[in-house]
Amino acid sequence: MKLKKQVTVCGAAIFCVAVFSLYLMLDRVQHDPARHQSGGNFPRSQISVLQNRIEQLEQLLEENHEIISHIKDSVLELTAHAEGQPAPPRHPPNSSWALPPESRPSFLSVSPQDCQFALGGKGQSPDLQMLAVYSLLPFDNQDGGVWKQGFDITYEPNEWDAEPLQVFVVPHSHNDPGWIKTFDKYYYDQTQHILNSMVLKMQEDPRRRFIWSEISFFSKWWDNISAQKRAAVRRLVGNGQLEMVTGGWVMPDEANSHYFAMIDQLIEGHQWLEKNIDPDSSTDIFCHMMPFYSYDVPHTCGPDPKICCQFDFKRLPGGRINCPWKVPPRAITEANVAERAQLLLDQYRKKSKLYRSKVLLVPLGDDFRYDKPQEWDAQFLNYQRIFDFLNSQPHLHVQAQFGTLSDYFDALYKKVGIVPGMKPPGFPVLSGDFFSYADREDHYWTGYFTSRPFYKSLDRVLETHLRGAEILYSLALAHARRAGADSRYPLSDYALLTNARRNLGLFQHHDAITGTAKEAVVVDYGVRLLHSLSSLKRVIINAAHYLVLGDKDAYRYDPAAPFLSTDDTRLNQDSLPERTVIKLGASPRFLVVFNPLEQERLSVVLVLVDTPHVRVLSEEGQPLPAQLTAQWGSATNVVPDVYQVSVLARLPALGLRVLQLQKSFDGQAVLKSSVRLYLHGRDLPVRKQEAVPVHVFPTAPDDFCLENQHLRACFSGHSGLLQSLRRAGEEREQRVSSEFLVYGTRTSKDKSGAYLFLPDGEAKPYTPKEPPVVRVTEGPFFSEVSSYYQHVQTVVRLYNVPGVEGLSLDVSCLVDIRDHVNKELALRFSTDIESEDTFFTDLNGFQIQPRRYQQKLPLQANFYPMPAMAYIQDMQSRLTLHTAQALGVSSLSSGQLEVILDRRLMQDDNRGLGQGLKDNKRTCNRFRLLLERRATANKAQDGRPVSFPSLLSHITSMHLNAEPLVLPVAQEKPAPPALRSFMPLAATVPCDFHILNLRTLQAEDDSLPSAEAALILHRKGFDCSLEARNLGFNCTTTQGKLALPSKAVAEEQEEDEDAGTGEDAAGCSKAVPSPWDGAARAERRCSQGLRSRRPPGSSRAPPSFQSRHSRPCWTCPRTWRLMLSAAGPGTRPQSHETASSTPGAGVNTGSWAMGTTPALTGPGAWSTWWQRGCGHRRWCAGPGTPTCASWSSEGHEAVPRPSLCACSKGRQRRALLLPHRAALGPWRSGRGWADTMGGFPPPRDHSSGRGAVLLPQAAGVALVIKTEQDYMGLLNLFL
DSSP states (O other): OOOHHHHHHHHHHHHHHHHHHHHHHHHHHHOOOOHHHTOOOOOHHHHHHHHHHHHHHHHHHHHHHHHHHHHHHHHHHHHHHHHTOOOBBOTTTTSSOOOOOOOOOEEEEHHHHHHHHHTOOOSOOOOOOOOHHHHOOOOOOOOOTTTSSSSSOOOOOOGGSSSSEEEEEEEEEOOSSSSSSSSHIIIIIIIIIHHHHHHHTTTTTTTEEEOOOOOHHHHHHHHHSSHHHHHHHHHHTTTTEEEEEEEOOOOSSSSSOOOOHHHHHHHHHHHHHHHHHHOOOOOOOOOOOSSSSSSSGGTTTTSSSHHHHGGGGGTTTTTOOOOTTTTOOOOOOTTHHHHHHHHHHHHHHHHHHTSSSSEEEEEEEETTTOOOOOOOHHHHHHHHHHHHHHHTTTGGGGEEEOOOOOHHHHHHHHHHEEEEETTOOTTTOSSOOHHHHHHHTTOOOTTTTTHHHHHHHHHHHHHHHHHHHHHHHHHHHHHHTTTTTTTTTTTHHHHHHHHHHHHOOOOOTTTTTTOOOOOHHHHHHHHHHHHHHHHHHHHHHHHHHHHSSSSGGGOOTTTTTBBOOSSOOOOTTTOOOOEEEEOOOOOOOOEEEESSSSSSSEEEEEEEEEEEEEEEEEESSEEEEEEEEEEEEESSBBEEEEEEEEEEEEEETTTTTEEEEOOOOOTTSEEEEEEEOOTTOOOOBBBBSSSSOEEEESSOOOOEEEESEEEEEEOOOOOOEEEEEEEOOSSSEEEEEEEEEEEOOOSOOOOOOOOOOOOOOSOEEEOOOOOEEEEEEESSEEEEEEEEEESSSEEEEEEOSGGGGGGGGGEEEOOOTTTSSSEEEEEEESSSOOTTTTTEEEEETTEEEEEEEOSSSGGGGGEEEEEEEEEEESSSSSEEEEEEEEEEEEOOOOOOEEEEEEEEOSOOSSSSSSOOOOOOOOEEEEEEEEEEESSSSHHHHTSSSOOOOOOOHHHHHHHOOOOOOOEEBSOOOOOOOOBEEEESSSSSSOOOOOEEEEEEEEEESSTTTTEEEEEEEEOOOOOTTBBSSOOOOOOEEOOOOEEEEOOOOOOOOOOHHTTTHHHHTTTTTOOOOOOSTOOOBBBOOHHHHHHHHHOOTEOOOOOGGOOOSOEEEEEEEEOOOHHHHESSSSOOOOOOOOOOOTTTTTOOSSSSSSSSSTTTSSOOOOOOOOOSSSSEEEEEEEESSSOOOOOOOBBBOOOOSSOOESSSSOOOOOOEETTTTTTTGGGGGGOOOOOOOOOOOOOOOOOOOEEEOOOOOOEEEEEEEESSSSOSSSOOOOO
C-alpha cells in the first residue's frame, strides 16, 4: 500500500512537470522579443523568425522529455528500492563507474559495554604469558645429557618420606585414522585387533586400565562386534577400566583446523558415545604437560630414554623391534624385580621433580600398540610384577598402579585437597600457545602449515557446504513436520549429513589436513571429501526446493530428477571446480541463491550463460542491473559462447532469494565491462568476443589504478601487481606492494619435507622466463587486474558495491608449481606500516594471538599457522590478510606480511612419512586484503597479550568463507511451480553474533533425524579502536542479548507422562508457528474447556506465556526441561536422589543471563533441570552435596553446589556453553583458568518484557540442544 502511494505521488509529479513545461514554452513564445523587433517586415523575416521559434520549441520539448525521463527513472529506482533492490550504476563520460547512494542507509550501533566485552574478562590474570617466556628463553640448544633437550635432574632420597610418590601408568594406543595406510587399511590390519584384544585382556585382571580416543575407529569396530562384546565394553567403561578421553571423532590437528570443524567432530564423537556407551563425562582445563621428546615409551617414564626403553616389553629379545640404545628389556622375574623396579623408580622420581605435586602420570604406549595379544601380556604382566614389588616396600614411599586420566587427575585433586574442577592452589595460569614447534636442533615443524594446500582449501569448501546443508535441512525438516509433510520429505538425506560430518571430522586428523600422509592416503581423503561435497549439494538442493515452493503441497521428491542443480562441479577429487553454464531460451530460467550468513548481505552473484543477450529479473519481475563480462579460458583466449553475468542482489539472512534469467535483445538489459589486454611485447594470438569489447596493447602500460567509493588501488603496469591503497577521504597513499618469492631448501643432509621447513636462506624474487600478460577489466559492479605468470595467475578484484564487499580487495592466486624442484612459492605484501617486530595470527579461526619476530631464532621458527587471518598494525593503520584456506604466514620485517602458497619437495624429512611432496595440484588460494584506519590506539592497549579483529574484519572473513550459493532450477521447460523467496529470520541477529551451526541430531536409528537440534552461537569479541564508517551493516550489538519472541512456547506431549492424566480430555491444544518465519508469531491457545476450568494437576501459566485470549490459559502438566551445563571445570557424577519437582515450576521469558556475576563465579560446571509434571522422580549428581534447582515464574532459587540433574523419564535437552578461549583448552586456548566458567546456575532477570539470552562475558560459543516435534526456531531457545 505504501509503495502504491509513492508511485501515485510520483506519477502526479510527472504530470505536473509536463504541464508546467508546456506553460513555460507558450509563455516564452508569447513574450519573445524578436516578435516586437520584426515590426512590419513580415514577408522577409517571418519565415526565419518562425524557424527560430520552431527550433526553440523543439529544444524545449527535448529538455521536457529529459526531465520526464529522469523522473521516470527516479520512480523506477524508488520502486526498486522499496523492494530492497540496489540502484543501477552510472558511467559518466571519462570517469569510472559510480553507484548511486544507498537507498537503505546502513546503520551500526555499538554500545561501550560491547567494546569492552573482549578485553573486560573478569577471570584471573595469567601467571605465565608465552610471548614473554619466548623473550626470556635464550634458545641456545645446549646438550642436556641423557635428556638432550633438557638438563640433569637430581633429588634427595628422603624427599618422599613425608608424602609418598603416587604413580599412574596409563596404557594407550595411538591410532592414526590415516597416515602411512588409509583409515580402512589401518582398521583391518591393526585397530580391530587392538580393540578385540582389549576386551579380552582387560577382563583378566580388574587392576588393568586402558584409554581410547579416536571414536572414528571405535564406532567402526562397534558396528562389527556382537551384543555380548558390546555389553562387556560397557562394563569395562562402567567400572573405570576403559576410559574414553576427549571423545572426538579424531584427535584433530592444532594448527590448520577451523573451530567449526573441531567442534563438529567433537560433537559427532560425543553423540556417538552418548547413544552407544552413555558414559559418565566431565570436562576440565587443568593441563598436564609431557616434558620429553616424544610420547613413546622410551621418552615417557623419565629423562633417560636408554633406561625407559628397557621397560617397553614389546621390545623383548626376539621381537620385531628393539631399543636403539643397544640395551634390551628383560622380563621381570622374582630374581631381578628388585633391581629392575629400583631402576624404574629412579626415572619416576626424576620425572616427578618437574611437577608441583607428588602425583605422576606415565603414558605407556605408542602408535598402534597392543595389536597382538602377546604385547598385552608382556606389558601388563611385567609391569604388574614391578608394581606389586614397589607397593610392598614401605621404605620406598611409592604407590604405583595402572590408571586412566581420570584416576590421575582425581588423585591430584585429592592430594591438593580441593573439589575436582576447582583451580588447584599453587598452579600457574598460562596464556598463549607453543607454536612453533621444534623437536630437535633448528628443525621447526612449520612446513605443514602449508603442505598440500589444495586439500586444505577443499576442506574449507566442504566445511562451508556442511554448515549450509545443516541449517537448510533443519529448517526444511521443521517446516515439513509442521505442515505434516515429513512423509514426503527425504529424511534419508540425514544419512548424507552424517557421512559428511564424519568425513570432515576424519580430515581434521593431525596427519590429514596437515598434508603429511602418504600419497595414496591423501587420495583416499580426497575421494571422501569430494563424495561428501556432492552429497551435501544434494541435501542443500532438496531443502531449498521445499523452502522456496509457494505451494508446499506441490513438493515432490524425485532423486532421479532433482528440481535444482548446482552452479559448479568437480570431475575428480583433485580437480578445481568448473562452473555450470546456464542455457537460455524462450522461457525464463530461475535461480535460487542461498545466503549462508546470519546477516543480510548485498553481494555480486555470478553465473555463466550461453548468450550475451540476457537480462536479470527479481522474483517479482523487476529488472536488476547486471554486468556482462567475457569468460577467459587462458591469458588471451575467450571461451566461445560463454559469458559471465554478475548481478547485484540483496540476499536475506540465512535465506533463499529467487531470481530470473531471460533471453533479451534489449541492449540496455546488461551493462558491458571493458577489457584492456597488455602483452608486454609477446607475440600471442588473442581470441575475442564481439559482445564484450577487448582492446589489445602490445606494450606494457604505465602504472594504473582502480577505485570505488571506498577504496583506490594502484598497480604496477609492468607486473600487474598491487602497489598501493588509499581509503576514501584520505590524502595519503598507503604503500601495499605485492611480490612473489621462492624459497629453496638446504643442501645438507636435513632438508625440507612435509613437516619441516628448512630453507637455504632468505627468499629470492620469483623470476619467470617471460613477462606476464596483464588483463584489466572494468565494469559497473567489479573491476579486476589479472596477471598471468608461468607458475601463478593472480587476480585482484575490487567490488564496486556499498558496504562490506567494497571495503576490501579480493585476491586469488592460481598456483601450479608441478615443474619445480625443492621450491616453495610465497606471496609477500610490503607496506610502510611501522609494525616493527610484532604481527598477529589467528588460532583455529577462533581468536587472535600476538606474535613477535625473534631474531635469535632461525627464519623458519618465525612462521605460524594462519587458518583465517593475519594482520600488522601501527598507531594509524591495520592491514589484515583474510584467507579461505589454512596456510603458513610470517612477518620477517617491519611492515611485511608473507604467506607460503605451495611447496614442492623431493625428499622425506625423516619424521616417519617416508615421502616428499611431489603430488602437487593446480591450487587456487583465495584472500581478502583489508586496510583499516585506527581511530583510537595507544601503546598500552597494543602491549596486551591479546588482540581482536574489528567487527568489519570479522564479517569480511565470513563473506570470504561463506559465499552465496547459486542453485539454478534444473528444468528448462515447462515453467516451474510458483517460487517464493525464503526469509527465515523474524529479527536481525546482532552484528557480533555468529550462528556457527544449527545441527539436527540423530534418532535411535542413526540414519534418521530426531526431533532434536543443536544450535551453536558464537559471540565475537572485536576491537573498537578501528574506524567504523560506511560499513554497510544493518544491525547493532546488544551486549550479548539475543531477542526471543515474548510468547514463544515449546511443548512436547510425551505419552508415558500424559497417560491417565486426562490432559487430552481437557482439550489442551497448541499452535506454534516457527519464529524463523517472519510473519509467524508463536502463541499458546487453549480450548474453551481449559479456559472455563483448571484441569487436575495443571498450573497457571507464567505471565509471559499468557494467551492473547481474554481469559487466562491454564497449562497442561507436561514436562518443560532445559539443562544447562558449562564447559569449564567438570564434575564426576555421583548418584543422589531428591524429591520430585514442584508441579507448576514454570518457564518464563525475560533475560536468561548466562555468565553475569554471580552466575559464573563458583567452582565446577553448573546445570539446571526444569520439570513440570506429576510426581516423577529425579536425581542429581555433582561434587559435595548435590541439590536440584527449582524454577518458578517469580525467580530462581540459588543452588549451593554445581549439579547435574536428570529425570527418570523422557529425554534430556542440553545447552552447553563453551567459554571464549577457555573451553577450547584441548585445542590450545589462549587462556586457561582465567576464563573458567563457574559453578552456579544463572539468575533470572524479569525486568524486560521480551526474552533474551546473554552469552557469558568471557564466552564464545553456546551450544543449545532443543527438542520439539514440530517447532524449531533460532529465536526461541526454550526448547
